[in-house]
Amino acid sequence: MIDTEGRKPYSKLRYYEVGKNVSNLKKISDFKWLDKKQIHDVPLYPQRTVVQFNSTYMELIGRQDRIRGDVTVWGLFFFGLVTYALYGMGVLFLIIFANSAALGSIIILFVIILLGILTHVLPLLSTELFTYTYLPIRFNRKTRKVYVRQANRRVEVFDWDELRFYMATTYKDGGDVRGITLADDGVTITGMFSLPFVSDLTAKEILGGTQLKQHFEFVRRYMEGDDKQLAEVKNAIRYIHPVHIKRETPLASFQRATLTALDSDENMEYPKEALRLNWTHLAIIIQLWLRYLGRLLSINTSITPKFSPEIEAECQIDPNDPYDLNKNLPEGNIEDTNQPIWKKLTHSILLILFGIVMLFVFAFFIDMIGAIKGYDTGLAYKLLHLFHLV
Known part of the structure; x- marks a missing residue:
């Protein structure tokens, strides 16, 4: 079931592992299977990823949200630097070959080089600019389906009961938890998505991915638990990020850029702990500023994603649902839409x-x-x- 609504990207992004043998996963650093039927006796860590929560479905932000803006900043910086260098070289060649018959060929060569650079930079920029403000992952308890808008902007629908989960250090920015589906042969990976939270499994996670297990258990317990466990999941959420309604505010962008720059190991539902600053953080202040500017540009050139009417029809919410946290915000919710005007x-x-x-x-x-x-x-x-x- 594919929903292709929305702006189409230059880049046809997909998970590298899709289409390959599942045995290849074991070659990834710190690989470990996670049993979605097993209860993990750990605290539940939403990690500021919840967009919508109710007894029908829970919607989370996508994995790349934590570094949103990085590609924008460095992509534009690289393109600007190369363009400036080509401009300087072009002026120099114009002076040297002003009266040469080769001038036309040189100009054509410079244009070709610039277009070649554009063909590499634009696909990257298209993943953050003029795209969606976030890539939702929606877990439906009643239909037991998972709706994921992937980086290529298509929506993939997974059957929760067919998913297998593992955690591993997959990229330089840390490890994550991923769900996969297999073909009828039982070995070929046909689909994949990542849970939003990213954490280092080696340097920081001395207990072997404790925080990733806490985040996985938060999702697992929502989908597998009874009403008592549903209440436990609900009570773990302190922060609702309602970007399904409108773009995040500049303050929310700054807080999220700061959390990523600090790379905190704390429970991000409690930002007074996770955002604890000290003088050593001055070393990353330029990085933080650039990341913040990139995030602002990326978010404010993008549109809010919508699922298809067919999917929304499968996700109807009871108007009197006591678990609807978007109507009944958690106590202590810090979303700044609830703050007085003077504070804003x-x-x-x-x-x-x-x-x-x-x-x-x-x-x-x-x-x-x-x-x-x-x-x-x-x-x-x-x-x-x-x-x-x-």
């Missing part, structure tokens, strides 16, 4: 001031690099003049 205004002003300060930090950083290379860019002075500080 204060946060907005602080974010603007932070942006201005980071502009100067970035300018001084560029000036320092220029000074090392023997020339003065004067970027910081220009900013001071722009803000009438000199």
